[in-house]
Amino acid sequence: MVRTWPLAFGGALATAVAFGPARMGFGLFLPIFRERFALSTAGAGLIASGAFAGFLVALLLTAWLISRRGPRLPVALGSFAAMSGMVLVAISQNTGMLAFGTVLAATSAGFCWSPFNNAAERGVPSERRERALSIISTGTAAGIVGAGVLALAVAGLDHGWRTVWVVFCLAALLSAIVNLYALARLPRGAARTVPRGWLGQLVAPPTWPLLAIALSFGVTNGFYLSFAVDHVSQAGGLAGIATALSGPVLYIALGIGGTVGFLTADIKTRIGLTALVRGIFTCSLASLCLLGLLPTAWSALLLSAALQGACIMVLSAIFSFWSSRLHPGLPTLGFTATLAMFALGNIVGPALGGFLAGPLGLAWTFVAQAAISLATIVLFPGQPRRQSLGDTAS
Incomplete structure (x- = not known):
């Protein structure tokens, strides 16, 4: 070792x-x-x-x-x-x-x-x-x-x-x-053969909730990371400081908020995966609405950035342990499939949001993105479909 x-x-x-x-x-x-x-x-x-x-x-x-x-x-x-x-x-x-x-x-x-x-x-x-x-x-x-x-x-x-x-x-x-x-x-890893039907395993119904939340957050997070600072700057920046300082302040709060991710496993053990996923997408919804509608208010911006940072780190941890549970024989491929859906959302979010901002403006485009998080909260399967969560919802 x-x-x-x-x-x-x-x-x-x-x-x-x-x-x-x-x-x-x-x-x-x-x-x-x-x-x-x-x-x-x-x-x-x-x-x-x-x-x-x-x-x-x-x-x-x-x-x-x-x-x-x-x-x-x-x-x-x-x-x-x-x-x-x-x-x-x-x-x-x-x-x-x-x-x-x-x-x-x-x-x-x-x-x-x-x-x-x-x-x-x-x-x-x-x-x-x-x-x-x-x-x-x-x-x-x-x-x-x-x-x-x-x-x-x-x-x-x-x-x-x-x-x-x-x-x-x-x-x-x-x-x-x-x-x-x-x-x-590093020692050489043992060679692993990919079993037949591996692609079907990656997209089987039990994986759908995980792939869906990865796509959903990919869309909203990609848009947030691309346009949050730009929206704050166009709105005039934070009160009391130069406009150019607002973006760095947002990113510092974003990183600090991400430290909550270290507690993901403990929180999941205490409240269950279903409640954790719905809670984190509630944070995503609030983060998008706060920044969209109150971009120049200190409290709104700091809270929005901290919530978005928490979403990034907590969902990264969820992607890792949930995909490992769903794909014990295909750890690398299973994790890659989840991240690929997240990356696909990242591609769609900024491009779509950039074009919607023309007729809607950035403020209401952020609110429209928040609707995606709201839909995820509503549609995410609960107790009746616990098996689809890879037996990790409890």
Whole structure:
């Protein structure tokens, strides 16, 4: 067994870069990108959807790479994709360079998500595995907060946003170096044969509730991450501070709210999966409505961002343990199928929301997105269909 701490630290660093600036940086700096590159709302939505499409493609490729080459190669590819994409964003002079850099950087999230589950199984003693995975998962929240703090530090500087993206790039380089070392001594995993009918297992009726909530949250979360900062900026920003500071404040609150995700397993044990899912989508509904209707109120923005951060981290944990329960013989494929539905929603949400914002405006588009969360609460199966929840609802 390799030492736990190098793997845990490397995983936390990889997820911090991939799910912080690489995946969410475009939304954080969208007001500046609008000004510098004359982006329309529809155009911004297409770039954001393209980035999430890159995430989906990388996710599917990663499942194939893990089965053949192990976790080290996809993590390295993710780190280098983040680094290359961030360089392009930092030096971009036109919309094409910006779009390509954004999409390339976002693929890192697809490359760096699932490999660490496989790496922990191979290289961390069972009694330390949950702790290692918990440390790795903290990277997402830390990356979001770090991106917000950096953006806050350079707000108001003419080329400060380019400096921030250079720092992001250096963080991706550090991630590549650390993980090439941490994953180098992993033992080879046992070869696993994929049983016949595996595709039918992935889309069988017991999986529908899980796939449905992944798609639903993918749509709303993709839209939120893409347009939240832009909506606040267009509304005039938070009272008492410069408009440019509002986005970083939102992202810091988003990351801090995500720390609730560490309690997911305990909350699920106490109240059951059905109540937890309905509760978290209630949080999603409230988050979207608060930001849509009260974008310049401090209390509304901070609560909205914290609730959205909690949704991200709690649902990430739910996706992981629920898919493992439903697909004990296909852990990688089952998790990938769930994440693919989430990524599909990420693609649809920003593009659709960007076009709806034309006739509706961003405020009411946020409210329309909230209706998707409301429908999920109403339609999510309860006690009569407990078996469809993989016997985890109790």
